[in-house]
Amino acid sequence: MGHDAPLTTFTPDMFMRNFAEAEPxxxxxxxxxxxxxxxxxxxxxxxxxxxxxxxxxxxxxxIATDNLKGSAHTIMDSNPVGASCARVCPTEELCEGACVLNxxxxxxxxxxxxxxxxxxxxxxxxxxxxxxxxNGKKVxxxxxxxxxxxxxxxxxxxxxxxVIYEAKPLAGGLDTHGIVSFRLPQSVSLWEVDxxxxxxxxxxxxxxxxxxxxxxxxxxxxxxxxxxxxxGYVPPIGIEGxxxxxxxxxIQLVESTKSGVPTLELMGQRVAVIGAGNTAIxxxxxxxxxxxxxxxxxxxxxxxxxxxxxxxxxxxxxxxVEFSWLTLPKRIVGDELGxxxxxxxxxxxxxxxxxxxxxxxxxxxxxxxFIMPVDAVVVAIGQKRRTDLxxxxxxxxxxxxxxxxxxxxxxxxxxxxxxxxxxxxxGKGEAMVVSAAQQGKDAAYAIIQQFLxxxxxxxxxxx
Amino acid sequence: MxxxxxxxxxxxxxxxxWLASAPPTNTGYQVQRAFExxxxxxxxxxxGDPIINTSSRFAAVHFNGQRVAGFNNIELITDRPLxxxxxxxxxxxxxxxxxxVIASLMVEPTQKAWHEIVKRxxxxxxxxxELNFGCPxxxxxxGMGAASGQQPDLVLAQTSWVKEVATTPVIVxxxxxxxxxxxxxxxxxxxxxxxxxxxxxxxxxAGVDIHSWNTIPHVxxxxxxxxxxxxxxxxxxxxxxxxxxxxxxxxxxISGIGGISTWQDVxxxxxxxxxxxxxxxxxxxxxxRIVEEMIDGLNNYLDEKGLASVTELIGKSxxxxxxxxxxxxxxxxxxxxxxxxxxxxxxxxxxxxxASHQCIDMLTNAEGKAILQVxxxxxxxCNLCSIVCPADGAIDxxxxxxxxxxxxxxxxxxxxxxxxxxxxxxxVV
Numbered sequence: 001m002g003h004d005a006p007l008t009t010f011t012p013d014m015f016m017r018n019f020a021e022a023e024p025x026x027x028x029x030x031x032x033x034x035x036x037x038x039x040x041x042x043x044x045x046x047x048x049x050x051x052x053x054x055x056x057x058x059x060x061x062x063i064a065t066d067n068l069k070g071s072a073h074t075i076m077d078s079n080p081v082g083a084s085c086a087r088v089c090p091t092e093e094l095c096e097g098a099c100v101l102n103x104x105x106x107x108x109x110x111x112x113x114x115x116x117x118x119x120x121x122x123x124x125x126x127x128x129x130x131x132x133x134x135n136g137k138k139v140x141x142x143x144x145x146x147x148x149x150x151x152x153x154x155x156x157x158x159x160x161x162x163v164i165y166e167a168k169p170l171a172g173g174l175d176t177h178g179i180v181s182f183r184l185p186q187s188v189s190l191w192e193v194d195x196x197x198x199x200x201x202x203x204x205x206x207x208x209x210x211x212x213x214x215x216x217x218x219x220x221x222x223x224x225x226x227x228x229x230x231x232g233y234v235p236p237i238g239i240e241g242x243x244x245x246x247x248x249x250x251i252q253l254v255e256s257t258k259s260g261v262p263t264l265e266l267m268g269q270r271v272a273v274i275g276a277g278n279t280a281i282x283x284x285x286x287x288x289x290x291x292x293x294x295x296x297x298x299x300x301x302x303x304x305x306x307x308x309x310x311x312x313x314x315x316x317x318x319x320x321v322e323f324s325w326l327t328l329p330k331r332i333v334g335d336e337l338g339x340x341x342x343x344x345x346x347x348x349x350x351x352x353x354x355x356x357x358x359x360x361x362x363x364x365x366x367x368x369x370f371i372m373p374v375d376a377v378v379v380a381i382g383q384k385r386r387t388d389l390x391x392x393x394x395x396x397x398x399x400x401x402x403x404x405x406x407x408x409x410x411x412x413x414x415x416x417x418x419x420x421x422x423x424x425x426x427g428k429g430e431a432m433v434v435s436a437a438q439q440g441k442d443a444a445y446a447i448i449q450q451f452l453x454x455x456x457x458x459x460x461x462x463x
Numbered sequence: 464m465x466x467x468x469x470x471x472x473x474x475x476x477x478x479x480x481w482l483a484s485a486p487p488t489n490t491g492y493q494v495q496r497a498f499e500x501x502x503x504x505x506x507x508x509x510x511g512d513p514i515i516n517t518s519s520r521f522a523a524v525h526f527n528g529q530r531v532a533g534f535n536n537i538e539l540i541t542d543r544p545l546x547x548x549x550x551x552x553x554x555x556x557x558x559x560x561x562x563x564v565i566a567s568l569m570v571e572p573t574q575k576a577w578h579e580i581v582k583r584x585x586x587x588x589x590x591x592x593e594l595n596f597g598c599p600x601x602x603x604x605x606g607m608g609a610a611s612g613q614q615p616d617l618v619l620a621q622t623s624w625v626k627e628v629a630t631t632p633v634i635v636x637x638x639x640x641x642x643x644x645x646x647x648x649x650x651x652x653x654x655x656x657x658x659x660x661x662x663x664x665x666x667x668x669a670g671v672d673i674h675s676w677n678t679i680p681h682v683x684x685x686x687x688x689x690x691x692x693x694x695x696x697x698x699x700x701x702x703x704x705x706x707x708x709x710x711x712x713x714x715x716x717i718s719g720i721g722g723i724s725t726w727q728d729v730x731x732x733x734x735x736x737x738x739x740x741x742x743x744x745x746x747x748x749x750x751x752r753i754v755e756e757m758i759d760g761l762n763n764y765l766d767e768k769g770l771a772s773v774t775e776l777i778g779k780s781x782x783x784x785x786x787x788x789x790x791x792x793x794x795x796x797x798x799x800x801x802x803x804x805x806x807x808x809x810x811x812x813x814x815x816x817x818a819s820h821q822c823i824d825m826l827t828n829a830e831g832k833a834i835l836q837v838x839x840x841x842x843x844x845c846n847l848c849s850i851v852c853p854a855d856g857a858i859d860x861x862x863x864x865x866x867x868x869x870x871x872x873x874x875x876x877x878x879x880x881x882x883x884x885x886x887x888x889x890x891v892v
Contacts (some may be wrong), residue, residue: 036528039853042813064527100806104854
């Protein structure tokens with residue numbers, strides 16, 4: 001072993017402490033004061049900046065006037081995963097970034113207000129929506145994440161009979177499994193799942209489409225199918241040592257902390273995280289809170305090129321995460337027992353040339369190889385595409401990105417729609433929960449239009 | 464630093480800041496604390512036959528998260544024996560000989576009762592008297608306070624009874640719960656009042672609890688109207704001060720009261736004719752120390768304006784306040800939006816669109832930026848957009864040269880009358 005045994009072990013107590021939600025919610029007075037600062041803009045830019053077009057001035061005014069049920073309804077009406085989004089949305093790039101008070105005084109804390117209202121709804125156990133009268137049509141949804149839940153919710157409100165097929169034991173997708181609990185407690189996502197279930201949507205968990213139920217069964221059993229299976233775990237990085245003990249997939253690492261004390265042991269360990277996106281940050285901060293003695297993010301480019309949001313980067317720094325910029329991992333080094341002992345890296349420099357993605361191209365500096373002594377390596381270099389599943393449905397796709405009609409989200413098979421990360425292509429920024437939710441809604445509206453054309457005039461005008 | 468001292472109808476005070484007759488002036492302890500804090504004078508909480516107060520007395524109106532936009536009370540006059548109050552007045556005056564101590568008085572409307580109390584109070588040594596003809600609740604039901612203040616002849620009679628024996632200046636405090644305050648003011652003056660003070664509180668019910676359905680406040684499930692004061696009543700008070708100030712038949716100094724909570728409010732009341740002012744609610748909300756901010760702000764303002772004495776403010780805006788019929792109908796202002804300060808909240812657009820004259824357009828300029836623009840030819844100069852605009856300097860109301868000579872409604876009617884032979888002057892107040 002390349003390190004001393006930890007002095008203490010990771011206890012359930014520490015887990016409770018370290019993985020409880022980090023940012024406190026607003027107090028009642030805080031919420032009243034903040035909501036009263038909102039100007040209640042007309043044709044407000046924050047609404048336009050929200051992918052789900054939440055009527056933000058309205059929900060804030062409802063907080064200010066002590067109508068939390070109305071406020072939560074406004075939020076959740078536009079965004080079926082609005083409680084999760086209150087916590088995970090990059091608000092400074094969306095609603096808060098568009099707030100007219102940005103240059104005048106201080107942006108309204110829209111995310112925190114949204115959390116305040118939805119937290120109230122969670123605690124008050126109110127039922128915000130009701131199912132529509134049955135229209136006899138059946139829709140299968142593959143994947144119970146933000147896109148699938150949103151599609152299901154909108155369809156159920158219009159009287160569709162909806163079944164969600166969810167491979168994991170719990171629905172909610174990334175919100176339930178993939179975002180660190182100290183930012184998004186699982187209970188929040190599960191409440192959103194529950195809200196959808198209460199509309200009569202059946203969620204068959206632990207059922208893998210293509211394995212436990214065939215594509216043919218779905219195609220013959222339902223009038224329409226929404227494919228919202230998201231993406232997979234981290235793909236192989238393609239360097240030596242990847243199978244050593246102590247190498248973790250960042251998504252699986254986070255997932256292991258979501259429903260209780262994880263079995264993996266990072267207490268006192270030195271951890272290298274490969275990647276610089278938001279998942280990498282989650283992997284890094286998760287490692288810190290699992291007791292790692294040192295966490296370094298290893299990235300072949302610089303701060304300028306990293307894709308993680310600013311607030312994520314700031315959060316990681318506050319957590320004590322270190323950054324090794326211009327550092328390319330070459331090989332994971334292990335001992336004779338197959339345990340990680342180090343990460344061989346090479347120093348990089350920016351050439352000054354722009355790559356296809358518009359970012360400066362990094363080049364290795366010859367002879368700069370070195371071994372970073374670490375006990376664990378967390379890999380966060382993207383997510384696998386669900387190519388097998390897409391192929392099983394026989395859908396046209398490009399490198400695992402399902403081809404769709406941009407407005408209807410209809411795939412090459414007219415019976416099948418697709419939404420969420422499964423249609424998220426590279427070069428389109430960050431895959432956001434809030435965008436997935438909107439795509440799910442849009443797919444649902446297209447299905448509603450297909451089967452209930454006489455009702456479509458109502459869609460979109462309902463606030 | 465300017466001279467802040469005033470002389471209101473012979474009552475001298477180191478500054479224009481007096482405490483109004485109210486809970487903060489209930490005891491010698493409080494008034495002395497107030498003087499230490501910087502208040503120049505205090506009108507002692509109304510003396511008379513001690514009453515019994517209710518428990519649960521105050522309520523407030525909060526607005527958009529701000530506490531105490533308005534304040535409501537059902538407390539009555541002093542609940543302490545006259546001897547106790549007089550003893551404390553004596554002690555206070557002894558400790559603060561240069562501060563103004565005014566005794567507020569309220570007794571049953573008989574000559575004998577007024578003579579008695581005036582003599583007893585003046586014997587102890589006060590700088591002046593204020594006759595409480597304004598308290599709108601409780602005392603009114605006993606024929607005192609607003610009940611007598613709403614009857615001009617009773618105001619006249621009681622004032623003259625007081626003046627028969629008083630040796631110190633007499634201020635008559637007026638109720639706003641009346642159609643035309645100048646009528647009562649004129650009667651007070653006829654009765655010999657040396658000054659008038661206004662306004663007392665306005666009849667009010669602060670609210671109804673939408674969950675218990677009780678009134679706010681309530682006394683064991685039962686409510687009664689109270690008196691309203693605080694920032695919300697300032698415009699009402701200011702207009703009543705202005706009406707009295709410009710009435711030549713009133714013609715006595717005015718002590719301004721009603722929602723004053725900042726130094727700017729003081730300046731406004733004095734410009735509109737008040738010689739001094741009285742404050743209660745701001746102290747109820749913040750304590751006596753609030754006067755420090757008022758004094759400092761007033762001092763800096765006077766210095767900035769190059770005024771040597773605060774008395775130079777008195778009445779300077781009175782001549783600018785008249786009847787609607789005397790306003791120039793040919794004066795024209797229009798709204799102009801300054802793009803560089805506009806934050807694009809579109810509040811002006813929706814206010815104009817829904818509540819005024821639909822003359823603010825939401826456009827996109829050549830660079831593709833959203834802009835708001837006033838169609839000046841359709842703008843009536845109502846000010847609404849500039850009122851709702853939250854951004855400093857984003858909307859100016861700009862006077863336009865109409866090219867027409869000034870013409871008021873009354874002048875216009877006169878001209879028309881020469882054409883058709885009949886004429887009536889508009890007296891729209």
